[in-house]
Amino acid sequence: MSTEGKGVLLKADPIANTFRDEIKSALASSPRPPKLVGILATNSAPSRFYSEFTKKQCDALGVEFVLRKVGAAADESLAPGEGVEEAIIEANEDDTVDGIMVYYPIFGVQQDHYLQQIVSPYKDVEGLHFKFHYNLYHNIRFLDPKTLGSSLPAINNAPPAVNDEPPAGYVKSILPCTPLAIVKCLEYIGVYNKILPYGDRAYGKTITVINRSEVVGRPLAALLANDGARVFSVDIDSIQEYTKRPRQSAEERKYHPRHVVHPTSLSLQECLAVSDVVVSAVPSAEYKVKTAWLKDGCVCVNVAADKNFEADVREKASLYLPTIGKVTIMMLLRNL
Amino acid sequence: MSTEGKGVLLKADPIANTFRDEIKSALASSPRPPKLVGILATNSAPSRFYSEFTKKQCDALGVEFVLRKVGAAADESLAPGEGVEEAIIEANEDDTVDGIMVYYPIFGVQQDHYLQQIVSPYKDVEGLHFKFHYNLYHNIRFLDPKTLGSSLPAINNAPPAVNDEPPAGYVKSILPCTPLAIVKCLEYIGVYNKILPYGDRAYGKTITVINRSEVVGRPLAALLANDGARVFSVDIDSIQEYTKRPRQSAEERKYHPRHVVHPTSLSLQECLAVSDVVVSAVPSAEYKVKTAWLKDGCVCVNVAADKNFEADVREKASLYLPTIGKVTIMMLLRNL
CATH class of the missing domain: 3.40.50.720 (NAD(P)-binding Rossmann-like Domain)
Known part of the structure; x- marks a missing residue:
């Protein structure tokens, strides 16, 4: 079959590579490698695959990755998801942990949504906490980091964005x-x-x-x-x-x-x-x-x-x- | 047909009445009647009925009830749910409002769950904020009211419950x-x-x-x-x-x-x-x-x-x- 007139098939690699370089140079100026905890609570093949993929990417970039297996992922006699909430809370409270990612789906949409609120917004690298969705829906691009600690949705008081650099005292809001x-x-x-x-x-x-x-x-x-x-x-x-x-x-x-x-x-x-x-x-x-x-x-x-x-x-x-x-x-x- | 051997059909009224008296006497000692805002965003018959029922119950008890209609409930040319998030935020920020209830379902399970996190936990009379679910799942019955303002799940540091009275400095956690x-x-x-x-x-x-x-x-x-x-x-x-x-x-x-x-x-x-x-x-x-x-x-x-x-x-x-x-x-x- 001729490919004439056909559109271009674009792989994700060249796009990912532009960010790989940016992340590498940011890491080079950081005092210690950041630590990411991945929490795997099921035996589902896509989640297992994705956790291995995360590890490979972290290793290549010099990010410390710790995979925490709980529930059926740790022991086949346990139910999927057993212990996942406890593992999240432990990582929230561990000052050496900079970021937490959880391999969903675990229980289903509703209970997984509950778990997404349990992850500290200070460590939510996936951007799944409702506060980040709130900022996105309200087009609040920058936030005062102190407001992340509040259970209330943020009041938008940052100056309007003229470029993608946050004004002094503000940081970019995480996007999902x-x-x-x-x-x-x-x-x-x-x-x-x-x-x-x-x-x-x-x-x-x-x-x-x-x-x-x-x-x-x-x-x-x-x-x-x-x-x-x-x-x-x-x-x-x-x-x-x-x-x-x-x-x-x-x-x-x-x-x-x-x-x-x-x-x-x-x-x-x-x-x-x-x-x-x-x-x-x-x-x-x-x-x-x-x-x-x-x-x-x-x-x-x-x-x-x-x-x-x-x-x-x-x-x-x-x-x-x-x-x-x-x-x-x-x-x-x-x-x- | 004989009713011999049949079990008892129990209506909810006598059970509700025991609480009606308790609420009445609590209101009698309150300096002003509490104000509840109901937010109705759809034309669904059960939601409309439930909002009228809330009003009747509030009137009978001496609670101030304000029904705020938005979206399709306010104007048939608008979509169901249009303006509901803005109405919640306004009620959050209005110091004269003590409680907020939203008539669900509006958008569907996922987006409604997002809205439930937008309601201030200080005004969430329905107990649908994830912090209250967290306390329930963790059997945390009493909480330091300050922790309600935090985006992090509560640390359980209340003394163990011996009866249903909270220790000094603590209040009961709201239950759904x-x-x-x-x-x-x-x-x-x-x-x-x-x-x-x-x-x-x-x-x-x-x-x-x-x-x-x-x-x-x-x-x-x-x-x-x-x-x-x-x-x-x-x-x-x-x-x-x-x-x-x-x-x-x-x-x-x-x-x-x-x-x-x-x-x-x-x-x-x-x-x-x-x-x-x-x-x-x-x-x-x-x-x-x-x-x-x-x-x-x-x-x-x-x-x-x-x-x-x-x-x-x-x-x-x-x-x-x-x-x-x-x-x-x-x-x-x-x-x-």
Whole structure:
């Protein structure tokens, strides 16, 4: 079969490498290597694989990685997840630990969400604590580190962001790893336009995000819309439009412009027909985005473990990223 | 049909009334009536009904109730949930507001869970903030009110509970309303034995809880097991046993005995055959607990909006509570 007219298949490696160098030089100026604790509580093959992958990446970069196995991962007679909460609390309280990552899924969406709140926000390299989601949804990019210790959502009192450097006394808010990795991929391939002002670099782009979970789809849609894109957020029973425009209040324009969400009457086919970028993160091997529905020359990003695009996706897509896991782990180490 | 041999049908009213009197006398000694804000963000009939019911109960007791309608509840052209997060933040920041309740479901389990973390734990009368779940799972009954302001899970440093009065400098931790209401029903009907020591009054009882959500089933199973019961926690794909005995470590015995969770090989039929109490909270009109599987003389409590027990449940049950909503709202006002 001829590859003429076919789009480019883009592996995650070159994108991950740009961050690898950045992390290496940051580590070189650090007094001691940071220590990351990985907590593995199940025997699931993807979690085991991902924990080994984390170790390899940490070793290569000079980050200290300690894998703590609990529950069924430590002893087959134990239940999956047994002891995981205790292991998190121990790592929270251990001053030598800088970062904690937990290999999900363990119990299921609800109980895993509870566990994500137990990880100290000071050590949450995955960015899964609700405080980080709150900052993302509210487009609060910088925070006073003291407010991380509060159980209340942050009051936004940082000056407006003019570039990605925090003002004195503030630090960058952690962003959830997977949505951040997707944004970094879109920056790499030029969907984000660096000539546009900081904080608005996706303006003019229409993006469809398929999945609206709290871990990937909803934060990603919000992040892209906060950066100026028109976003269609698609889940099994509804399609919503996320945009900064045109329903921005005077208050929002002045201080911390953030996206708003409206229902839309467009169908998935109509959304795809106008989308410059399609990101799919549906956890199902059966789900496929129809190539016939894609806009010619669009960019397609597969975030799911299974392939959510048809084999002929590059007949329509100008660029196809089949996997972004290597970038995600770099974001995690960067957060650390 | 003869009612001979049939168990007692117990309405929630007499149980709710015992708390109504307690709340009334507490309010009589309060300098001003407390203010509860209810946030209604959808047009769903059960949520509208429940908000009217809250108002009626507040009026009768002399609690100030303000219903804040947002999204589709305020204007049919708006989406369900639009503006709900902003309404929560406003109530958090309003010093005249003592308590906040939000009528769920709004967006679905995941996004609703996010909203539950946005409500200030100082005003969370429903007890849905992860800090209260943490205290419940860890059997931390009293807390230093200062720790409520921290984003970290509480360190358990209160002296062990000898009765239900907090030691000086501590307050009772809020318990999630629905699980607490079920416990209060079980106290009323004598499943909790007041002759046993405080904190262990369900010892000797075997209880099956059908549903393992983070809002009802899992906290309820933990609460009952922390109080000494042997609990089978049943969900669609597994059955777990929650118990304080016999896997208690020396550390736990000394300081804050809490339940442990193990998988069990018993089937639902086997669990029901030995259960003194069966609580069902399955959100489905189709789901029914088989009367034939119940232990003769057991107590059955229906927590779901739909009836989870068959029409002939009292052929086996000695007591049947078809609904506990009135007790739940009393718990909410008591938390306030």
